[in-house]
Amino acid sequence: MTEINYQLLKEVIHSRPLESHKGNYGRVLTIGGNLNFGGAIIMSSSAAVHAGAGLVTCATYRENLSALHTIVPEAMFVDLANDQQITAALEQADVIVIGPGLGESSAAEKIFKKTLTQLQSRQFLIIDGSALTILSHHQNWFKRFAKQKIILTPHQMEWQRVSQIPIKKQTDTRNLAVQQELQATVVLKKFGTTIYHLNRTIAHLNVGGPYMATGGMGDTLTGIIAAFLGQFHQTTYETVVDAAVYTHSALAQKLSATNYVVLPSQIIKNLPNFMLSASLV
Numbered sequence: 027m028t029e030i031n032y033q034l035l036k037e038v039i040h041s042r043p044l045e046s047h048k049g050n051y052g053r054v055l056t057i058g059g060n061l062n063f064g065g066a067i068i069m070s071s072s073a074a075v076h077a078g079a080g081l082v083t084c085a086t087y088r089e090n091l092s093a094l095h096t097i098v099p100e101a102m103f104v105d106l107a108n109d110q111q112i113t114a115a116l117e118q119a120d121v122i123v124i125g126p127g128l129g130e131s132s133a134a135e136k137i138f139k140k141t142l143t144q145l146q147s148r149q150f151l152i153i154d155g156s157a158l159t160i161l162s163h164h165q166n167w168f169k170r171f172a173k174q175k176i177i178l179t180p181h182q183m184e185w186q187r188v189s190q191i192p193i194k195k196q197t198d199t200r201n202l203a204v205q206q207e208l209q210a211t212v213v214l215k216k217f218g219t220t221i222y223h224l225n226r227t228i229a230h231l232n233v234g235g236p237y238m239a240t241g242g243m244g245d246t247l248t249g250i251i252a253a254f255l256g257q258f259h260q261t262t263y264e265t266v267v268d269a270a271v272y273t274h275s276a277l278a279q280k281l282s283a284t285n286y287v288v289l290p291s292q293i294i295k296n297l298p299n300f301m302l303s304a305s306l307v
């Protein structure tokens with residue numbers, strides 16, 4: 027087991043070459059946000075923009091469009107109810123996030139299955155929130171369609187649903203066994219988040235705390251992981267995932283020095299400054 031530390035950020039976050047453009051920093055597609063949980067996919071999209079993704083497209087329902095564009099005008103929109111638009115968006119993306127606020131309706135199940143079916147081997151897929159619960163009901167889809175480069179970001183209850191391991195019995199040995207069967211990276215979110223990689227290495231997070239316990243905190247993490255995977259290619263993708271998870275909690279910890287609670291939107295706003303500091307040292 028390795029402890030993730032600040033040193034890792036220096037390996038991953040570099041100054042940008044002068045001759046580069048938005049196409050060099052990742053096309054991120056975020057899928058989610060039903061009527062009740064629109065904020066989740068907006069936070070994911072906004073986190074991706076603020077963590078440096080070159081182009082972010084949010085696939086959500088029309089009801090969320092004006093809120094999306096008010097909060098993060100940098101993000102583009104595709105209508106989650108428009109099959110043709112979704113097909114094209116899935117085709118073009120480098121990194122896909124599915125699940126924040128998606129809900130578990132039959133339409134949500136359909137879009138999850140479509141995403142798995144269309145997934146290309148060059149693409150990264152981050153599965154979070156409602157999509158993890160859908161996955162727990164349809165493990166056969168996952169085994170049939172999924173390719174490598176899939177990252178699951180469950181909290182302990184979502185992991186219980188997917189792995190069938192009760193929260194109290196979620197030890198590294200048991201978690202690793204199921205993760206290896208799934209053949210996906212697993213970011214198990216909790217106090218002391220643990221990341222299980224395909225090569226069986228286990229990375230442990232020793233930053234972050236209860237000031238992060240606000241709805242939307244995990245949704246925000248998905249956007250940071252997506253942006254990092256879209257733009258940082260000088261190390262292995264496992265290292266990039268570790269660096270993204272560390273950034274989310276280390277930044278929250280920094281902000282907690284002067285704030286009783288740290289909101290997802292505060293983390294989002296402070297990402298560019300935090301990343302600049304890491305790129306300079």
Ligand SMILES: NC(=O)C1=CN([C@@H]2O[C@H](COP(=O)(O)OP(=O)(O)OC[C@H]3O[C@@H](n4cnc5c(N)ncnc54)[C@H](OP(=O)(O)O)[C@@H]3O)[C@@H](O)[C@H]2O)[C@@H](O)CC1
Pocket residue numbers: 062063064065066067125126127128129154155156157159181182183184215216241242243244245
């Ligand atoms: N603003 C928005 O739009 C927001 C939208 N959201 C979206 O909502 C959707 C549903 O996601 P969800 O996580 O809220 O619900 P669910 O999957 O039922 O899990 C909760 C259950 O698990 C249990 N639990 C045990 N351990 C836990 C742990 N370590 N961390 C957390 N929970 C833990 C917990 O136990 P309890 O609280 O009862 O003690 C409870 O029984 C999803 O799409 C998400 O993206 C949210 O992000 C909020 C902001």
Ligand SMILES: Nc1ncnc2c1ncn2[C@@H]1O[C@H](COP(=O)(O)OP(=O)(O)O)[C@@H](O)[C@H]1O
Pocket residue numbers: 155180181215216217218219233234235236237238239240241242243244245246247
């Ligand atoms: N006590 C805590 N210590 C460390 N991290 C925490 C704590 N409480 C919450 N978090 C972090 O907040 C995030 C919560 O994720 P999640 O439950 O998926 O949130 P949501 O679905 O509401 O966006 C995770 O990254 C988790 O590690």
Ligand SMILES: [Mg+2]
Pocket residue numbers: 154155181244245
């Ligand atoms: Mg969540």
